[in-house]
Amino acid sequence: MVLAIIERQEDIQSKAPFNERYYVTKNFKNICDKLDVLLFPVVSMNNLDKVVSICDGLILTGNHNDINPKYYDEKPLAGLEYKVDDYPLDSKLIELFSSANKPIIGICGGMQAINVYFGGSLHQDIPNHRLNNNNTHTASVEKNSFIYDVFRKNKIKINSHHHQAVNRVASGFDVTALSDDGIAEAIEKDNIIGVQWHPELENNIKFFECFVNKFIK
Numbered sequence: 001m002v003l004a005i006i007e008r009q010e011d012i013q014s015k016a017p018f019n020e021r022y023y024v025t026k027n028f029k030n031i032c033d034k035l036d037v038l039l040f041p042v043v044s045m046n047n048l049d050k051v052v053s054i055c056d057g058l059i060l061t062g063n064h065n066d067i068n069p070k071y072y073d074e075k076p077l078a079g080l081e082y083k084v085d086d087y088p089l090d091s092k093l094i095e096l097f098s099s100a101n102k103p104i105i106g107i108c109g110g111m112q113a114i115n116v117y118f119g120g121s122l123h124q125d126i127p128n129h130r131l132n133n134n135n136t137h138t139a140s141v142e143k144n145s146f147i148y149d150v151f152r153k154n155k156i157k158i159n160s161h162h163h164q165a166v167n168r169v170a171s172g173f174d175v176t177a178l179s180d181d182g183i184a185e186a187i188e189k190d191n192i193i194g195v196q197w198h199p200e201l202e203n204n205i206k207f208f209e210c211f212v213n214k215f216i217k
Contacts, residue, residue, distance in 0.1 A: 001037050001038065001054045001056050001212065001216060002037070002038045002039075002040050002054055002056055002217075003032065003034070003037055003038070003040065003055060003056060003057050003058065003059055004039075004040045004041075004042050004051050004052075004054075004055040004057070004058045004092070004093070004097075004112070005028060005039045005040065005041055005042065005058075005059040005061060006024075006042055006048055006059070006060055006061050006089070006090065007022040007024050007041045007042065007043045007054050007061075008021075008023060008024075008025055008061060008063050008064070008065070008086070008173065008190055009021070009084060009086070009130065010064075016023070016158030018022055019041065022041075022062075024039070024045045024061065025029040025061075025200065027041075027198075027200035027203065028058070028059065028061070030109065030203070031203065031204075031205050031208050031215070033065055034205055035208060035212060037139060037208075039059075039146070039204075040054060040055050041123065041183065042089070042093065044089070045088070045089055045092060045095045045182075047051045047097065048093065048096055050100065051086050051096075052096045052097055052100050053114075054165035055066065055102070056102060056141075056216050057097070057102050057103040057104065057105070057212075057216055058093055058094075058097045058101075058102065058103070058104045058105070059105050059107070059110070060090055060093070060094070060104065060105070060106040060107065060109075060110025060111075061089075061107055061108075061109075061110055061111055062067065062107050062108035062109045062110060062112070062161070062162075062198060063086055063108070063113075064109075064170045065079070065082075065083075065084040065085075065086050065109075065168065066082060066109070066120065066124075066164055067082075067087050067112055067113060067116055067164075068082040068085055068087065069082075069084075069122070069124060071087055071091075071116050072116050072120070072121040072122060072168075073121075074121065074124070076124070076192065077124045077125060080124060080152055082204055085214065086115050087112075087113060087116070090110070090113040090117070091113065091116075091117045094114060094117045095117070098192065101150075101191070101209070102191075102194075103191035103192065103215035103216060104191070104192045104193070105192075105194075105195075105208075105211050106192075106193070107194075107198060107199070107200070108161065108162055108195075108196055108197070108198055109162070109164075109193055110194065111157075111187065111194030111196055112164060112165070112194075112196075112204070114170070114187070114192060114194045115169065115170045115173070115187060115194065116170075117170075117172035117176060118171065118172070118173065118189075120164060120166060120167070120168050120169050120170035120171075120173070121166075121167045122164050122167050123163065123164055123165045123166070123167045124164055124184075124199055125163055125164065126162075126164065126165055126183065127132055127180055128162060130156040135159070135160075136157040136158055136159055136160070136200070137157070137158065137159075137179060137180065138155055138156070138157060138158075138162055138179070139155070139156055139158055139177045139178060139179050139180070139185040139186075140154060140155055140176070140177065140178050141153060141154055141155065141156055141176065141177050141186075142177070145174070145186070145188055145209070146176065146186075146188055146193050146210070146214065147176045147177050147186045147188070147193075147195070148176070148207060149210055149214070150204075150210045153206055158176070158177075158185060158196075158197035159197050159198055159201055159202065160196075160197060161194060161197075161198060161201075164186050165183045165184065165196060166183075166194075166196070169184060169187060170187070170189075172189050173192075173194075174175050174187065174189070175185040177195070179202040182198065184198065185197060191215045192212065198203055214216040
């Protein structure tokens with residue numbers, strides 16, 4: 001089984017001249033190794049039709065570069081800058097994989113890209129969701145959802161590493177996990193799943209195993 005995975009840009013200032021890199025975190029590598037999944041890294045717009053033909057599904061990873069609000073017809077809030085634009089690659093991959101009816105999992109910024117692509121909008125800045133690595137918060141889970149199938153609970157504890165989130169939910173998507181302060185923590189439509197937290201940071205193999213078993217195998 002092969003899953004395409006977006007590699008994100010980073011600039012390690014102290015490592016010049018080798019500072020500009022694309023990366024995927026070891027968490028994804030370790031989990032997919034245990035699931036016998038081959039990761040196919042994607043870093044450019046080149047030959048994306050070939051990528052879709054090779055891969056069984058798509059992982060849209062988190063991203064420290066926010067989506068420019070021009071893509072949902074808003075202007076940036078005062079003080080917010082959008083210097084790096086990763087959305088065109090994300091949106092093209094969403095277009096191609098969804099058109100091919102191949103499953104997509106979007107994590108944190110990946111969930112936000114899914115929502116924007118299908119016509120939703122974002123909160124450009126929200127307080128109190130950038131927790132440190134040892135903290136979690138509670139979310140309520142809807143039954144008859146992929147998220148419920150994973151956790152089998154009405155309430156779950158999740159991590160939080162974001163300052164933007166889904167605002168207007170894209171048409172056709174259901175919110176299947178909701179934080180206590182009303183932030184959409186998961187959205188679902190058919191074989192497209194978005195979660196606002198990072199299950200890979202929790203080494204949640206079951207989460208990815210359920211995704212593979214339900215939508216690919």
